[in-house]
Amino acid sequence: MPPAETRVILKNVDQPGYSNDLDCYLRNGGYEMLRKAFTMKPEDVCYEVELSGLRGRGGAGFPAGMKWKFLDRKSGKPIYLICNADESEPGTFKDRQIIHKDPHQLIEGMMIAAYATGTKLAFIYIREEFPEGARILEKAIEEARSANFAGPNILGSDYSCEIVVHRGAGAYICGEETGLIESIEGKRPYPRIKPPYFPAVLGLYQCPTIVNNVETLCNIKRIVEIGGEEFSHRGKPGAAGTRIWCVSGQVKKPGYYEFEGGAITLGDLIYEVCGGMFPGRKLKAVIPGGSSAKILRADERYEGHLRDGTAFDWGIKDIPLDFDSFMAVGTMSGSGGVIVMDDTVDMVQALANLNAFYAHESCGQCTPCREGSLWMKKVTTRMCNGRGRVEDAELLTSISRQIEGRTICAFGEACSWPTQSFVAKFREEFEAKTAENHSAAMKDANRLI
Amino acid sequence: MNLKPETLAQIEAVIPKYPVARSAVLPLLHFVQADQGYVSGEAMEWIAEKLQIEPINVYELVTFYPFFKEKPGARRLVRVCRTLPCALAGSYKICDTLQKELGCTLGNTSEDGEVQIEFAECLAGCGTGPVIMVDDDFYENVDETKAIAIAAEIKGETVE
Ligand SMILES: Cc1cc2nc3c(=O)[nH]c(=O)nc-3n(C[C@H](O)[C@H](O)[C@H](O)COP(=O)(O)O)c2cc1C
Numbered sequence: 001m002p003p004a005e006t007r008v009i010l011k012n013v014d015q016p017g018y019s020n021d022l023d024c025y026l027r028n029g030g031y032e033m034l035r036k037a038f039t040m041k042p043e044d045v046c047y048e049v050e051l052s053g054l055r056g057r058g059g060a061g062f063p064a065g066m067k068w069k070f071l072d073r074k075s076g077k078p079i080y081l082i083c084n085a086d087e088s089e090p091g092t093f094k095d096r097q098i099i100h101k102d103p104h105q106l107i108e109g110m111m112i113a114a115y116a117t118g119t120k121l122a123f124i125y126i127r128e129e130f131p132e133g134a135r136i137l138e139k140a141i142e143e144a145r146s147a148n149f150a151g152p153n154i155l156g157s158d159y160s161c162e163i164v165v166h167r168g169a170g171a172y173i174c175g176e177e178t179g180l181i182e183s184i185e186g187k188r189p190y191p192r193i194k195p196p197y198f199p200a201v202l203g204l205y206q207c208p209t210i211v212n213n214v215e216t217l218c219n220i221k222r223i224v225e226i227g228g229e230e231f232s233h234r235g236k237p238g239a240a241g242t243r244i245w246c247v248s249g250q251v252k253k254p255g256y257y258e259f260e261g262g263a264i265t266l267g268d269l270i271y272e273v274c275g276g277m278f279p280g281r282k283l284k285a286v287i288p289g290g291s292s293a294k295i296l297r298a299d300e301r302y303e304g305h306l307r308d309g310t311a312f313d314w315g316i317k318d319i320p321l322d323f324d325s326f327m328a329v330g331t332m333s334g335s336g337g338v339i340v341m342d343d344t345v346d347m348v349q350a351l352a353n354l355n356a357f358y359a360h361e362s363c364g365q366c367t368p369c370r371e372g373s374l375w376m377k378k379v380t381t382r383m384c385n386g387r388g389r390v391e392d393a394e395l396l397t398s399i400s401r402q403i404e405g406r407t408i409c410a411f412g413e414a415c416s417w418p419t420q421s422f423v424a425k426f427r428e429e430f431e432a433k434t435a436e437n438h439s440a441a442m443k444d445a446n447r448l449i
Numbered sequence: 450m451n452l453k454p455e456t457l458a459q460i461e462a463v464i465p466k467y468p469v470a471r472s473a474v475l476p477l478l479h480f481v482q483a484d485q486g487y488v489s490g491e492a493m494e495w496i497a498e499k500l501q502i503e504p505i506n507v508y509e510l511v512t513f514y515p516f517f518k519e520k521p522g523a524r525r526l527v528r529v530c531r532t533l534p535c536a537l538a539g540s541y542k543i544c545d546t547l548q549k550e551l552g553c554t555l556g557n558t559s560e561d562g563e564v565q566i567e568f569a570e571c572l573a574g575c576g577t578g579p580v581i582m583v584d585d586d587f588y589e590n591v592d593e594t595k596a597i598a599i600a601a602e603i604k605g606e607t608v609e
């Protein structure tokens with residue numbers, strides 16, 4: 001029996017008979033937590049969120065309560081709340097499920113967060129490729145407004161807040177929070193330099209702004225329900241609450257699965273929950289947190305000490321699913337997108353595929369990122385086309401190292417980490433991919449580039 | 450500028466939602482492109498005028514955001530996700546099939562000008578890849594048979 005999921009955020013998603021309209025949501029206890037939050041003072045809601053230890057689910061894992069605390073409330077400027085529904089990190093597909101199948105959960109979470117932070121105008125930034133999702137959200141907001149859960153004088157109080165759905169237009173960089181803010185301002189989504197442009201201080205329209213991921217905001221509702229203290233005990237320390245893991249690639253049952261932080265291991269997820277590998281295939285590598293996370297090789301051993309000092313000695317299957325364990329093995333849980341690769345995968349092709357993504361998505365502001373992402377794409381594509389050179393592995397590493405840490409936004413790291421880790425861990429494949437050794441790889445039925 | 454009355458209504462409704470008019474430029478571009486199939490130079494100037502911004506501030510968005518088209522495109526847009534999870538599930542092969550069935554090469558429009566095929570980057574459906582979008586519709590787990598059926602459906606509709 002595979003380990004049982006703990007479905008909290010996905011509780012209603014895919015339940016037979018559950019629909020995404022307000023009536024159905026209300027029949028299932030919808031908006032009760034908003035009512036409860038309204039019996040509390042906004043600062044008490046913020047306190048509960050801080051106590052909960054909830055970490056952001058969008059990628060960086062930053063504690064939500066701390067982010068909210070950074071809000072510059074003394075400026076006297078309006079405060080904005082933005083839900084990041086850009087969901088474009090390759091391998092990530094959880095927010096779409098929530099938006100499509102349980103949109104009111106998100107709106108309730110957002111309204112609680114808006115009330116707590118003192119926001120009067122909130123935005124949902126949704127990628128263009130979710131046209132249906134945008135329509136569903138518009139309808140849900142309309143329903144919530146007519147039932148007085150959003151809009152003027154919510155639930156008879158003197159607190160009012162509107163939500164606006166803002167659609168992107170096909171650019172990954174709009175997921176980066178300051179790029180996103182520029183995009184809402186009607187500009188090119190060029191990320192801003194931090195400091196000084198920390199959104200909590202100088203965000204949308206130069207006003208204090210909170211940007212949180214869809215799943216993070218849904219968790220706010222949960223915190224009001226069970227209390228911050230109790231929430232902090234669900235899951236391992238540093239990984240409070242549940243987390244949705246999106247599994248894609250070469251496993252029998254890919255999909256989205258929710259577990260308490262650290263409750264199971266990567267091995268449990270792949271072999272038990274997802275049914276393991278296809279017949280006759282062996283696990284080769286896993287990218288654990290969206291395509292930007294460093295790759296893990298199946299036959300590696302990971303040794304070291306966790307932040308609390310405990311020693312660990314793990315194989316890939318032993319890594320617990322939580323923020324700190326993935327950090328400890330040199331990668332990150334990122335956006336929760338687990339991409340599984342078996343022994344049929346050509347690692348040079350896999351990297352060339354990802355490099356094509358980053359080259360396409362760099363916003364172009366910083367020279368190292370703009371040029372470097374293109375070079376990495378060109379080199380890996382050339383290698384796949386039978387024109388590899390012995391020194392390419394070295395060249396790729398060198399380019400990637402010249403990007404990391406030298407750019408305005410974290411896209412610089414996001415695009416250099418795949419190249420760095422693929423080459424470091426599968427060096428023999430990169431070195432073997434020279435012109436002389438080139439086989440008919442590109443004619444493969446299952447080519448990746 | 451001959452925008453449909455519904456489009457004009459959408460435009461009038463969206464502008465006041467934002468505290469700063471310029472923020473409405475992306476929604477306006479969406480509405481105009483949905484109405485006309487692309488964003489013409491005239492449309493950009495019209496939007497700029499409407500929002501009291503410079504035309505260059507509209508143009509710089511059209512050139513940056515991949516979704517906006519400066520020229521009329523085909524009637525149907527087929528987007529095939531090519532990013533790693535979908536590629537592992539066989540999206541490159543599916544793309545070949547679609548090109549063959551639709552008589553159209555990647556990045557181009559079919560001879561009759563009806564269909565256009567493009568690659569897309571991760572569409573957030575990686576667990577059910579290969580994923581493709583035909584205009585606003587999402588198709589998951591697209592195997593060979595499904596790709597052929599989708600192509601036939603598109604051709605059937607465009608013939609009418
Ligand atoms: C290149 C890049 C792309 C990103 N894309 C997304 C995204 O699609 N969705 C998301 O929620 N966060 C994304 N992020 C993270 C956001 O910048 C931000 O940290 C996050 O939305 C904060 O929400 P959280 O604290 O609730 O996680 C991205 C970051 C970078 C650097």
Ligand code: SF4
Nearest residue numbers: 363365366369407409
């Ligand atoms: S790192 Fe890349 S994506 Fe980020 S601002 Fe610089 S050029 Fe743009």
Ligand code: FES
Nearest residue numbers: 530535572574575
């Ligand atoms: S890679 Fe195709 S949907 Fe994510």
